[in-house]
Amino acid sequence: MFNLKIIKIAFFISFLTLSACGGGGGGGGGAAGGGTSYTVTNCNDSGTAHQDTEYNYMSSAFHSVKPLTAICASAAYARGATGDGIQIAVMDTGVDADHTDINANMVAFTNGSDVVNSDNDASDDEGHGSHVAGIIAAEHNNSGIHGVAYDAQIYAFKTLDSNGDGTLADAGTGLGLIEAIGAIDIINHSWGSSGDCTSASNCRTVIGTAFYDNWEDVSQLATPKITVFAAGNAGANEPSPQCQTMAYNTDISAVSVCVVAVSHSSLGTDGGLLADFSNQCGKAADYCIAAPGDRIYSLTASGGYAFKNGTSMAAPMVSGGLALIMQEFSSLTPAQVVTRLLSTANDTSEYSQTAKYGHGLMNLNGATAAVGSLQTINGSNLLDDPNTSYYDLVDNTFLSSAAFSNAINKALDGKVMEVYDSFDRANFKVNVSDFFSSGSYVSQNTIENHMARLMPKNKQKVKHKNLYGNFSFEVDENFIESTLFQSAGDFLTLGYNKSTNSFENAVDPLSNFFNDNPFGNKYLVNPYFYTGSGQDYFMTFNGNDTYGFDTFTNGNTSDLGLAFNFNPLSSTHDDKKYVGDLQVVLGTNYEQNKFLNATSTGVFSTGDMSNTNFTGLKYKKNITDGLTFVGSGFAGYTYIDKTKNSYINDSTPLLTSSFTLGLAKSNFIKKNQTLGFFINQPQRVEKGNINLKVPTSSDRDRTVTYSDLIVDLEPEARQINYDLVFNKSITDMSNLSANFTHVQNSDHASNSENQNFISIFYKKTF
């Protein structure tokens, strides 16, 4: 019979025996604890983008920081990286391919995949391989756990037996099988052998010639396979000889990573420090990185889950991380994927100890974010070609004209293109529309625009401005005040002004209707002379009543316009007094680095000489005494001048139109009162498109594929403005003006809300 007393005796005897004999049994290993606790500041990984129960896997109550949080996985997931399309070979004890948490990500066992038993069934009879495979690619299926790269695919190769043991020869054979499968991108090795090596040839002997040679081969394929090795668990200063080999063979080291383990477990080293069992990076530091490997929860071979410790668990974390990077950036070669992983690791503070941690703790936030600045490619489709140039994103802009902004917004909605970071030209997707901003006609009707008409022409200083309350300003020695109110959704303006300054005539938009100049009002201007960019210069030559011409240029001389005006009908001729005034306009306009007043820079640039040929008709007739009809219509064809290497690759001529119809009544009800009603369609593209050629994909051979993006510039709707204008001259020095504008389909967009603007102005000149 056993009893407690006997057990105590047995303990005592055992202790004495070991002491006396110097025996090495009992305990050993285990968590030593101690050391300075290090607070992980690896990344700002709030997990908000990926908070599910599975995200907390690999964790337990013992973890101060969850393993996936420690490597910033959620940031990568938020960017869409899941490992999809990446194939990873797990050379291990096999994998339980029927485990419900990974079966969907398993590739069918390949011929000879069970090297140990020389058959095709690489099922797991030990459990280790399933655990490793789960860390890489367990499914994200709302049960159990999920892997770091939960959409990656796993190839299983069994080179270690049911006891976890294998031979160097079998390892070489297994790697030979993997070498023959072109689809495999990454090979995970959560195993090693004993010994050290001191040169390439020595390493070849130590790790086995077959394995060494095959490793060299897979590293030198046209598309090399990335190799990940566990550093080993002896708690030594140097990693396994497989990791040491990386220090002596540059072909291998270019696409290989050695992984040491850190612990976030209170039962282990904790605090993100190197796990007490983990070997250090040692001579492989240049190719080494750290990842969580202490008490990691993953799959077993019997359909369940278990915790395991070791660099065996850290290595698949890194294999999964590499898969995320590889999927996220199709433009990177395998060697660049490795370099990016290493370069973006957290190497601050504790992790700055190169001999221990190599490049530091894996950081999938940094690895999947832009390193350096994001840039557009220009000049070729080869990422590394010396003729290829790059523009920072801010240097690529397109400010579209309201004549087609609706169409371009619609056409570009959901369209993406590639840009590249300045570090290694990793490719990022951005919305094409991010570079485009819309010009708007609505701004013509904004309250600020209305109020701007009240502003004196000399220098002024805005003292206080509030769109939702009072609006006032003062000018040196002149006092001007206005009051502004805004109603919800629509604008109501009440303005009061007194000043010794003169105001722009636009305060009274009807002022030119009844003067001697038949076409001098704002409703009949030439829409192809794009005023408002600063200083506008007009020159008008009238040969006689029947013809003349106008020239236009703006302050920066980017526009040059010329219009011939023919007046076949003129009311100034006594014999045609009642037929009204008719003007026919024929003209052309050249725009520098823009078209239809749409400006662009960088990869969206246009040439120096975009040209519009236009024609127009203006007509004015006094129907009865005091009742005047006005009408004008313009149409033009614009030819975009393409520039070298611009994404605006081609275009058809753009047909544009605009028109105004209106009636104005003087002496409306009372003398000195006028009323006008106008219907106006601002400039609109009626037909035409541009062909954008934008980079949409890139391959590991560093070539970029451009795709055509044909953008029909005709907007979906037609903006019509209804303008009702009233003006009353109270005295010679004071004037009251009211304006109601109703805008339908603003900016030619069908989904825009109708807009109403009401303005009332009173002007008094002292």
Add this chain to the structure above:
Amino acid sequence: MQAIQKTKILFQFSIKKLFNLLFLFLFSCSSNLVKSEDITPEKIICGNLSSQLVDKNINFISKNSDNFEYILSSIDKDLSKDDFNLIVFSGSKPSPGYKLELNNIKKKNSIYHLDFINTKPREGTTNLAVISYPYCVLNVDNLNKFKITIN
């Protein structure tokens, strides 16, 4: 004088003998003074665990321990407590390549001396890089008082 010399030599010889005996007694791991009996376990299964089932300082669990059955089933759910009475651990090892093996069991003065050895991975083998916990589960008849040695 000769007798004194003989006595002296005899004394020195005796002293030397005594020292030798004392040395053997003190520094021998196994007693040469007590006749020992080799014991063969009824059953023994050795292997590796990848999970730590007991505290690192605990080297064995005997059948009368409360958690014996739980530990046994954690090792292998098919193992029955009726078939075994002792589980021996040798702590954590860098890989499953480290094995725990029974060297011998000797019974001396009603105390069972269980001698285990740790073996390292063989040269030229590959081993998983997972922390492992070697163990042996065994059944030794009449195991009552015992001491365990692990080398």
